[in-house]
Amino acid sequence: MGIDGFGSAFSCLWCKCPAKERFDTGKQWSMTDATLGARSIEEIVKCSKLKQKSVQFSCSHAPLFPNIPITHVVPDTLHLFLRVADQLVSHLLTELRKRDNLSVSSTLYAPEKCANMRRFENFVQKLNIEWQFYVNKESKRVSSRDFTGPEHWKIFNNIDLAEMIPGHPKLELITSLWTRFVTIVTMLKDKIPKDEIPAFRETTKDWLNTFNLVYITTNVTPYMHVLVYHVNESLELHGNLSHFSQQGLEKLNDRVTGWYFRSSNHKGVEALKQIMLKQNRLELLEEKHQRGPNST
Numbered sequence: 001m002g003i004d005g006f007g008s009a010f011s012c013l014w015c016k017c018p019a020k021e022r023f024d025t026g027k028q029w030s031m032t033d034a035t036l037g038a039r040s041i042e043e044i045v046k047c048s049k050l051k052q053k054s055v056q057f058s059c060s061h062a063p064l065f066p067n068i069p070i071t072h073v074v075p076d077t078l079h080l081f082l083r084v085a086d087q088l089v090s091h092l093l094t095e096l097r098k099r100d101n102l103s104v105s106s107t108l109y110a111p112e113k114c115a116n117m118r119r120f121e122n123f124v125q126k127l128n129i130e131w132q133f134y135v136n137k138e139s140k141r142v143s144s145r146d147f148t149g150p151e152h153w154k155i156f157n158n159i160d161l162a163e164m165i166p167g168h169p170k171l172e173l174i175t176s177l178w179t180r181f182v183t184i185v186t187m188l189k190d191k192i193p194k195d196e197i198p199a200f201r202e203t204t205k206d207w208l209n210t211f212n213l214v215y216i217t218t219n220v221t222p223y224m225h226v227l228v229y230h231v232n233e234s235l236e237l238h239g240n241l242s243h244f245s246q247q248g249l250e251k252l253n254d255r256v257t258g259w260y261f262r263s264s265n266h267k268g269v270e271a272l273k274q275i276m277l278k279q280n281r282l283e284l285l286e287e288k289h290q291r292g293p294n295s296t
């Protein structure tokens with residue numbers, strides 16, 4: 001697309017919302033209406049050639065596929081779910097660490113002294129998720145890995161936040177954030193009728209307003225902005241967004257990575273050829289299985 005990364009001052013692919021205004025649901029942003037900050041391919045090309053950073057709107061080069069209009073670039077709901085869920089979990093972990101007096105720079109994790117973190121570990125392990133806090137060998141700090149999509153679902157559907165962070169002054173709001181996020185993602189899995197899109201938009205806007213009541217404004221991420229401002233527009237333009245989700249591609253990536261590391265051949269083109277042949281054989285067998293036992 002030619003836009004700088006998530007950390008840049010204008011990181012949205014679809015509009016020119018400044019990072020520092022991302023939290024402000026009173027502002028209007030659009031991917032189709034230039035008067036509401038919508039980007040266009042022509043503008044990205046033009047801005048990327050300007051010398052002055054302040055007028056580039058984080059456009060660093062021309063898009064790789066200039067023939068694809070911006071409105072044909074669809075937000076990926078799988079990554080949107082993963083990254084926003086990561087944020088909610090990360091804020092919870094920060095609170096647990098705070099309760100256990102374990103700072104970001106801590107280099108030692110003693111479970112017997114960290115009752116709150118241990119409670120969360122026990123909870124996820126009871127859900128058959130292999131996960132724990134550990135000391136990262138490189139940074140030497142207490143860390144934890146991100147959860148996968150299915151793991152997030154298990155956690156969001158089973159967690160009792162009142163048990164996890166008892167007495168938190170904003171417990172009700174945090175619980176509402178978690179449960180309403182599940183509702184929003186569940187709604188996106190099906191087709192949302194056109195006349196219900198405005199209500200969906202309001203639901204996401206209310207969700208962000210609640211987020212702003214709990215966390216500081218700079219905690220609002222680019223994916224949250226996309227959820228509130230551009231998912232509804234994409235629903236209007238393309239209907240069911242789950243058709244565009246990269247879930248299948250991600251599954252293929254997991255499968256292929258596993259094959260690569262389990263195989264004895266790790267040499268360039270030959271290893272790639274073996275993987276492709278294996279995938280083709282599997283697809284052929286699956287197709288045959290679907291057609292029935294007498295097919296040729």
Ligand SMILES: [Zn+2]
Pocket residue numbers: 012013014015016017029030225226229230
């Ligand atoms: Zn935007």
